[in-house]
Every structure is written in structure tokens, then in C-alpha cells.
Amino acid sequence: MQKFSMVAKFTAKAGExxxxxxxxxxxxxxxxxxxxxxxxxxxxxxTEPDVLWVxxxxxxxxxxxxxxxxxETRAAIAQAMPLIAGVDGTRLRPVGGxxxxxxxxxx
Amino acid sequence: MQKFSMVAKFTAKAGExxxxxxxxxxxxxxxxxxxxxxxxxxxxxxTEPDVLWVxxxxxxxxxxxxxxxxxETRAAIAQAMPLIAGVDGTRLRPVGGxxxxxxxxxx
Numbered sequence: 001m002q003k004f005s006m007v008a009k010f011t012a013k014a015g016e017x018x019x020x021x022x023x024x025x026x027x028x029x030x031x032x033x034x035x036x037x038x039x040x041x042x043x044x045x046x047t048e049p050d051v052l053w054v055x056x057x058x059x060x061x062x063x064x065x066x067x068x069x070x071x072e073t074r075a076a077i078a079q080a081m082p083l084i085a086g087v088d089g090t091r092l093r094p095v096g097g098x099x100x101x102x103x104x105x106x107x
Numbered sequence: 108m109q110k111f112s113m114v115a116k117f118t119a120k121a122g123e124x125x126x127x128x129x130x131x132x133x134x135x136x137x138x139x140x141x142x143x144x145x146x147x148x149x150x151x152x153x154t155e156p157d158v159l160w161v162x163x164x165x166x167x168x169x170x171x172x173x174x175x176x177x178x179e180t181r182a183a184i185a186q187a188m189p190l191i192a193g194v195d196g197t198r199l200r201p202v203g204g205x206x207x208x209x210x211x212x213x214x
Contacts, residue, residue, distance in 0.1 A: 005150050007114050007160060009197075021202060028204035039206030041164075043112050043199035053114060053199055055162050057148075057206070090116075092150035092160055095128060097135035099146030099164070 003038075004061040008054045008089040016083040017050055023083070024054060027076035034070075036063030050085070057094060110145075111168040115161045115196040123190040124151070128159050130190070134183035141177075143170030157192070164201060 012020045024042045031037040038057040045051035058064040067073055094100055119127045131149045138144040145164040152158035165171040174180055201207055 005148070005162075007150075007162065025203045031205040037205060039204070041112070041201055041204035041207045043114075043201045046198045046200055053197065054204075055112075055114065090160065091153045093153055094148055094150045096132045097146070097148035097161075098138040098144060100148045 001060050003094050004058045004064050005092040005094045006054075006056045006058075006064070006089055007092065008056075008087060010052050010054065010084060011048075011086040012050045012052065012083055013085045014050060017044070017052055020080055020083045021052055023076055023080045024052070027073065027080075030070075030072040030076070031067075034063075034067055036060065037067065057100070061091070108167050110201050111165045111171050112199040112201045113161075113163045113171070113196055114199065115163075115194060117159050117161065117191060118155075118193040119157045119159065119190055120192045121157060124157055124159055127187055127190045130183055130187045131159070131161060134180065134187075137177075137179040137183070138174075141170075141174055143167065144174065164207070168198075 010020060010024075021042055021044065028040040028042060031040045036059040038059065040054065040056050043053045043055065045053065056064070117127060117131075128149055128151065135147040135149060138147045143166040145166065147161065147163050150160045150162065152160065163171070165174075
């Protein structure tokens with residue numbers, strides 16, 4: 001099964017980055033109950049004060065899509081949306097590297 | 108100690124993405140000898156045929172900087188450069204999430 005990953009750049013409204021980060025960290029905590037979510041990490045930009053990034057790794061794109069229908073995820077999105085000025089998400093296909101278990105070679 | 112992470116978008120010259128990916132995967136393999144490199148994963152863009160991303164997690168920014176002076180890293184960079192049309196790297200500060208061990212709270 002081909003794993004799925006994402007990198008997403010969130011631009012928070014002025015002064016709202018930390019609040020947004022906390023909401024996303026709570027969402028990350030809820031992912032502990034979803035084995036298909038292998039990683040969901042929140043990062044602050046070192047150079048842009050209103051920007052944070054989320055990097056995710058999932059066992060499949062389908063598992064990621066299914067998680068978006070989860071009540072906790074929907075609640076977190078609803079909570080976060082008013083704080084977001086922009087989001088740029090990129091869907092990716094992880095192919096290997098350190099700290100990554102590949103189920104099957106796929107590139 | 109504050110951990111350090113990066114996301115980098117590489118745009119390969121036309122037709123060179125797979126070759127570039129293989130060079131970066133070799134670089135990732137060399138990272139197994141560098142404990143301070145916790146993750147170094149290569150991802151292919153699902154939407155842009157010439158684009159791949161690398162996501163990295165390090166125990167510190169200093170450890171990451173030191174790795175750039177390693178002969179293996181310099182060789183990989185020299186090998187990769189002719190295949191690269193553009194690279195956009197973003198320096199980040201990871202603050203938490205699933206699949207991430209935080210040494211100290213830092214945001």
C-alpha cells in the first residue's frame with residue numbers, strides 16, 4: 001500500500017499563530033487514536049512570524065481522507081478556520097529516507 | 108535543546124526528478140550514520156511532475172549545519188546541483204505532534 005504524506009503551510013491572522021498552533025497540537029494529540037496517522041508534527045517558521053507548517057505521514061491517502069470526516073478533526077478545523085489567513089497544502093508520495101518505513105517501492 | 112526541522116521543495120530540470128530523488132535517497136541513507144539526523148524523507152509531488160520535497164528533523168540546528176560540511180553531504184550536493192532548476196528551503200522549529208519527541212517546550 002502506497003503511503004501518503006503532506007506538507008501544509010498555514011499563514012495565521014496577525015497575532016494568532018500560537019493559538020492556531022495549540023489547536024493543531026490538540027488535533028495532533030487526537031491522532032494518537034488513529035494508527036493510520038504515523039506522524040502529524042507542527043512546526044513554527046523561523047523566518048515568518050505568522051507562519052507555521054504541519055507535516056503528516058499516513059499509511060494511505062484513503063486513511064487521511066477518512067480522518068477528515070472524524071468529528072474531532074472537523075471540530076479542530078472549525079476552531080482553526082477563523083484564525084487562518086491562508087493555507088497551502090501539498091499532497092505527496094513518500095518514497096524513502098531515514099526514519100521512514102516503506103511498505104512497497106513506488107516511484 | 109531545541110530541535111530543528113526543514114521542508115524543502117526541489118524543482119528538478121525536466122525529466123531529472125527520479126535521478127535527483129535517487130541522489131537524495133542515497134544522501135538519506137548516509138544519514139543513518141548521523142544520530143543527530145532523526146528523519147530525512149524524500150517525497151514526490153503528486154501534482155507537479157518535476158517536483159519533490161525533502162522533510163528533515165534534527166536534534167539541533169547546529170547538528171544540521173555541521174552535517175553540511177560532511178564529505179558525503181557535499182558530494183551529494185555536487186551531484187544533485189546540475190539536476191536542480193530551483194530549491195525553496197524553509198527552516199522550522201518543531202513544537203510537537205504525533206511521532207515527535209520534544210526535548211523541551213519551546214514556543
